[in-house]
Amino acid sequence: MLGTGTVGRTIAAKLAEIGHGPVIGSRDPVAALAVTERARPDVETLGEWHAQNEAIPVATFSDAAAHGEALVNATNGAGSLSALELAGAANLAGKVLIDISNPLDFSKGFPPTLFVANDDSLGEQIQRAFPALKVVKTLNTVTASIMVDPGSLTGGDHTLFLSGDDPGAKEQVTTWLRGWFGWRDVIDLGDITTARGVEMYLPLWVRLLGALGSPKLNVRVVR
Amino acid sequence: MLGTGTVGRTIAAKLAEIGHGPVIGSRDPVAALAVTERARPDVETLGEWHAQNEAIPVATFSDAAAHGEALVNATNGAGSLSALELAGAANLAGKVLIDISNPLDFSKGFPPTLFVANDDSLGEQIQRAFPALKVVKTLNTVTASIMVDPGSLTGGDHTLFLSGDDPGAKEQVTTWLRGWFGWRDVIDLGDITTARGVEMYLPLWVRLLGALGSPKLNVRVVR
Numbered sequence: 001m002l003g004t005g006t007v008g009r010t011i012a013a014k015l016a017e018i019g020h021g022p023v024i025g026s027r028d029p030v031a032a033l034a035v036t037e038r039a040r041p042d043v044e045t046l047g048e049w050h051a052q053n054e055a056i057p058v059a060t061f062s063d064a065a066a067h068g069e070a071l072v073n074a075t076n077g078a079g080s081l082s083a084l085e086l087a088g089a090a091n092l093a094g095k096v097l098i099d100i101s102n103p104l105d106f107s108k109g110f111p112p113t114l115f116v117a118n119d120d121s122l123g124e125q126i127q128r129a130f131p132a133l134k135v136v137k138t139l140n141t142v143t144a145s146i147m148v149d150p151g152s153l154t155g156g157d158h159t160l161f162l163s164g165d166d167p168g169a170k171e172q173v174t175t176w177l178r179g180w181f182g183w184r185d186v187i188d189l190g191d192i193t194t195a196r197g198v199e200m201y202l203p204l205w206v207r208l209l210g211a212l213g214s215p216k217l218n219v220r221v222v223r
Numbered sequence: 224m225l226g227t228g229t230v231g232r233t234i235a236a237k238l239a240e241i242g243h244g245p246v247i248g249s250r251d252p253v254a255a256l257a258v259t260e261r262a263r264p265d266v267e268t269l270g271e272w273h274a275q276n277e278a279i280p281v282a283t284f285s286d287a288a289a290h291g292e293a294l295v296n297a298t299n300g301a302g303s304l305s306a307l308e309l310a311g312a313a314n315l316a317g318k319v320l321i322d323i324s325n326p327l328d329f330s331k332g333f334p335p336t337l338f339v340a341n342d343d344s345l346g347e348q349i350q351r352a353f354p355a356l357k358v359v360k361t362l363n364t365v366t367a368s369i370m371v372d373p374g375s376l377t378g379g380d381h382t383l384f385l386s387g388d389d390p391g392a393k394e395q396v397t398t399w400l401r402g403w404f405g406w407r408d409v410i411d412l413g414d415i416t417t418a419r420g421v422e423m424y425l426p427l428w429v430r431l432l433g434a435l436g437s438p439k440l441n442v443r444v445v446r
Contacts (some may be wrong), residue, residue, distance in 0.1 A: 113341045117423070119331070156443040161427075189430045197427035198338070204384075204420035207412045212446050219442035222381040223435050 003074035006051045007144045014148040023057045023065025065091035077103040093132035100139045111206040123195030134169035137161045137195040143215035158218040159185045163194040226297035233367040246280045248287025266404040288314035300326040316355035317393045323362045334429040346418030357392035360418040361385045366438035371404050382408045382442040
C-alpha cells in the first residue's frame with residue numbers, strides 16, 4: 001500500500017481483516033508516525049490510527065513495494081510519480097498496481113481542477129514512467145469507505161470501472177474487487193488511455209458531493 | 224430549436240407530438256434542406272426528415288430564436304457560439320436556453336477530446352457571451368432518444384443533471400423535463416460553473432459507449 005491517507009488506511013485495514021498481510025508505505029514513516037497534530041479534526045493522525053492497527057507495519061515506500069505481491073497506489077495524485085520512484089522500479093517490475101490516484105489540483109481552491117486531463121491522464125503517466133508495472137486504474141471514483149464496502153451503499157447496486165493495458169492484470173484485479181470487497185458490477189473500459197474517462201469524471205463527482213452533501217454516493221451504469 | 228442534427232430533430236418531433244409548435248433553426252435552411260447525400264447511411268438528410276415532419280418549420284437561427292418562448296441549443300459544440308450570434312442577442316434576451324451542447328473536438332479522431340474543460344466550460348462561455356440569456360445546461364449526458372424518452376431505458380430509473388445561474392429558469396426547465404419527457408431524477412448541481420462537471424463526464428460516456436457497444440446508456444446516481 002503506497003500512501004498513508006484515508007484511502008490507504010481503509011484498504012489496508014480491510015485487507016488485514018480478511019487475512020492478508022498489508023504493509024503501508026510512506027515517504028518518511030518515522031516522521032509520519034511522529035506527527036501529533038491532526039490535519040483535520042475528524043481524521044486521526046497516522047500514529048493514532050497505527051496504535052489501533054498495530055498488525056499493519058508502516059514502512060518506507062521501498063520496503064512496502066518490495067513486500068507486496070500486489071501494489072496499491074493510494075497516494076495523493078500530485079505525489080504519485082515521486083512515490084513510485086521512491087518505491088523503486090526494481091520493486092515494481094512485473095507487479096500489478098491498483099491505481100486509485102486522482103490528478104486533483106487544489107491550488108485554486110475547491111472544487112479542484114485536474115493537473116492532467118483530456119489527451120493524457122495520471123494513469124497513463126504512471127504506466128509510461130514504469131513500463132514493467134501492470135497499471136490497473138480503478139476505485140478512484142468512490143470514497144474510501146465505499147471502495148472496501150460497496151454493499152454499504154444501497155446494497156451494492158452500483159458500478160466500478162477498470163482501465164489498463166494488461167488483460168490478465170485486469171482479470172486478477174476484478175477477482176480481487178469481487179472477493180475482497182464485494183463489487184458486483186465492474187466495467188472494463190479498455191486500455192489505460194480510458195483512465196482519462198474516469199479521472200475526468202471527478203469534476204462531476206465533486207459537484208455531486210456539493211449538491212448532495214455527502215461523499216456516500218456512486219453511479220450505477222444503466223444499460 | 225437551434226441545430227438540425229439528431230438531437231434537434233428528436234426534441235422538435237417530441238415537442239410537436241405533445242402539442243407545442245417548435246421551429247428548427249439552421250445556419251442556412253435552404254442549403255441544409257437541399258442536401259441530398261446522407262452524411263451517414265443511417266441518418267436521414269434534413270430534407271428526408273422534413274418530408275415526414277412537415278409541421279415543423281426549418282428556419283434561420285434568427286427566425287427560430289425570435290419564434291421561441293424557450294430556446295434549445297442542440298448545435299454542435301464547436302458551432303454553438305456562432306449559432307447564438309446568428310440567432311441575435313436581441314432574440315435571446317431574457318429567455319431560457321436549454322443548452323445540450325458538448326465541447327467535443329474530433330480533430331484528433333475518436334474518442335474526442337474537449338476543446339474547453341477543467342477551469343471553464345462551454346456552458347459558461349455561452350452564459351458569458353449572452354448575459355441576458357438564462358442558460359440551463361442539461362440533457363447533454365444522454366443520447367437523443369433517451370433525452371425525450373428516459374422511460375425507454377430500464378423504465379427511467381436514472382439521473383439527469385442541471386447547471387445554471389438562474390434558479391427560476393432551472394425550476395422551469397425541471398418542470399419541462401418532467402412534463403415533456405418524463406424525467407424523474409433531476410439533480411441541480413448548482414451554478415453554471417458546474418457545467419464543467421457534466422461536460423467533463425463526456426470522456427467517460429464515450430468510453431462507456433465503446434465498452435458497452437450502444438449509446439442507450441445512462442447513470443443513476445446512487446445515494
